[in-house]
Amino acid sequence: MARLPKKLDQKLQERIASNALRQLQTDSKKVDFASNDYLGMAKDNMVFYEAHKLLTDRGIIQNGSTGSRLLSGNSSLYEETEQYVATYYKADAALIFNSGYDANLGFFSSVPQRTDVVVFDEYIHASMRDGIRMGTARSLKFKHNKLNDLANILQRVRKDSEAEAQCYVVTEAVFSMDGDSPDLRRLMALCKEYQCKLILDEAHAIQGVNDTVYNELIKEITEQVLFARIVTFGKAMGVQGSAILGGNDLKTYLLNFARSFIYTTALPPMTVASILTVIRAIESAEVKERKKRLKENIMIFSREVQHLELHNSFIPSTSSIQSCLVPGNTRVKKIASYLREEGFDVRPILSPTVPESEERLRFCLHSYNTLNEIKEVLSILATAIKSELYAR
Numbered sequence: 001m002a003r004l005p006k007k008l009d010q011k012l013q014e015r016i017a018s019n020a021l022r023q024l025q026t027d028s029k030k031v032d033f034a035s036n037d038y039l040g041m042a043k044d045n046m047v048f049y050e051a052h053k054l055l056t057d058r059g060i061i062q063n064g065s066t067g068s069r070l071l072s073g074n075s076s077l078y079e080e081t082e083q084y085v086a087t088y089y090k091a092d093a094a095l096i097f098n099s100g101y102d103a104n105l106g107f108f109s110s111v112p113q114r115t116d117v118v119v120f121d122e123y124i125h126a127s128m129r130d131g132i133r134m135g136t137a138r139s140l141k142f143k144h145n146k147l148n149d150l151a152n153i154l155q156r157v158r159k160d161s162e163a164e165a166q167c168y169v170v171t172e173a174v175f176s177m178d179g180d181s182p183d184l185r186r187l188m189a190l191c192k193e194y195q196c197k198l199i200l201d202e203a204h205a206i207q208g209v210n211d212t213v214y215n216e217l218i219k220e221i222t223e224q225v226l227f228a229r230i231v232t233f234g235k236a237m238g239v240q241g242s243a244i245l246g247g248n249d250l251k252t253y254l255l256n257f258a259r260s261f262i263y264t265t266a267l268p269p270m271t272v273a274s275i276l277t278v279i280r281a282i283e284s285a286e287v288k289e290r291k292k293r294l295k296e297n298i299m300i301f302s303r304e305v306q307h308l309e310l311h312n313s314f315i316p317s318t319s320s321i322q323s324c325l326v327p328g329n330t331r332v333k334k335i336a337s338y339l340r341e342e343g344f345d346v347r348p349i350l351s352p353t354v355p356e357s358e359e360r361l362r363f364c365l366h367s368y369n370t371l372n373e374i375k376e377v378l379s380i381l382a383t384a385i386k387s388e389l390y391a392r
């Protein structure tokens with residue numbers, strides 16, 4: 001094979017020099033504080049066998065979908081699943097994409113138009129940033145969760161945009177790197193005041209765990225300002241894929257114009273069956289119990305952080321994502337590998353994924369983490385943070 005061009009090799013060397021080279025790791029068999037499998041659904045036997053059974057019972061013996069949904073890749077199973085997803089999330093319609101990344105790319109590159117404005121939280125996920133970049137609308141960012149900053153921007157936007165310009169406000173229900181959430185009530189009021197449509201990425205939100213305010217507001221928000229919700233099936237649902245929830249007209253628009261929906265092979269039947277099965281299971285007594293355990297683990301984790309006086313290092317969060325700031329790629333990597341040697345899988349999040357000096361250890365909490373695991377990992381972390389060995 002031909003060698004990597006010089007410029008690309010130089011970029012890799014720069015990554016190595018800043019200790020930020022990304023590398024793949026195989027299954028670690030360590031205590032899981034890293035995966036997005038918050039409720040243990042990815043390894044759930046029932047979902048695995050039920051999804052299989054669903055296919056065989058219907059005589060669907062098929063490995064691949066064979067094409068784009070607009071060509072040969074669609075099926076009644078797909079449509080039934082979309083209907084089920086829409087009902088579960090109390091939305092008018094759902095359109096399934098192959099991943100959350102694809103959904104955001106498709107949505108943001110096709111919906112906002114040239115004279116429109118997209119105002120987004122500075123910490124939104126890369127998939128939304130990429131979609132916005134591919135689109136033609138003007139875009140502006142506001143400071144993370146700082147709604148006064150958003151209000152100032154919206155005021156300016158309304159003053160200097162054409163009257164028919166549509167303004168979209170974009171944020172996440174639970175931020176993937178910080179684990180915190182915006183003040184949805186205030187956000188809704190601002191969107192109403194400045195006639196904006198709200199787009200909410202709910203990839204890390206777990207219904208019944210950290211969405212109380214959201215559930216209270218959902219009806220009100222949906223009717224008034226919420227235009228689209230992005231939900232993903234690869235995280236708490238433990239499967240793969242995503243859906244954009246919205247009106248029937250939005251669904252029709254996206255399947256006509258979202259290129260990441262149109263120009264790709266549809267999900268295989270096994271994945272679609274897994275999505276349907278996991279959503280059917282998610283309200284079962286067993287999964288409700290797991291949600292309860294996850295909530296308890298979040299509380300235990302926060303209490304322990306306080307007890308060990310680590311709270312000044314942690315970003316305040318009541319979700320299953322708890323981030324401990326450890327500035328510097330070298331230092332955060334050192335502490336992560338120490339935790340690894342001690343048997344815990346906690347991933348370092350390096351710059352440039354997060355801004356320089358905001359490098360962090362991201363703890364993902366699960367229903368299946370035990371009290372001892374939580375206490376032990378935090379005690380080891382406290383020792384490491386205070387130790388000279390791990391200083392910059």
Ligand SMILES: Cc1ncc(COP(=O)(O)O)c(C=O)c1O
Nearest residue numbers: 099100101125176201203232234
């Ligand atoms: C907020 C957010 N949106 C979208 C995605 C992409 O979802 P998927 O992993 O299904 O592509 C992620 C994944 O990390 C995410 O954190």
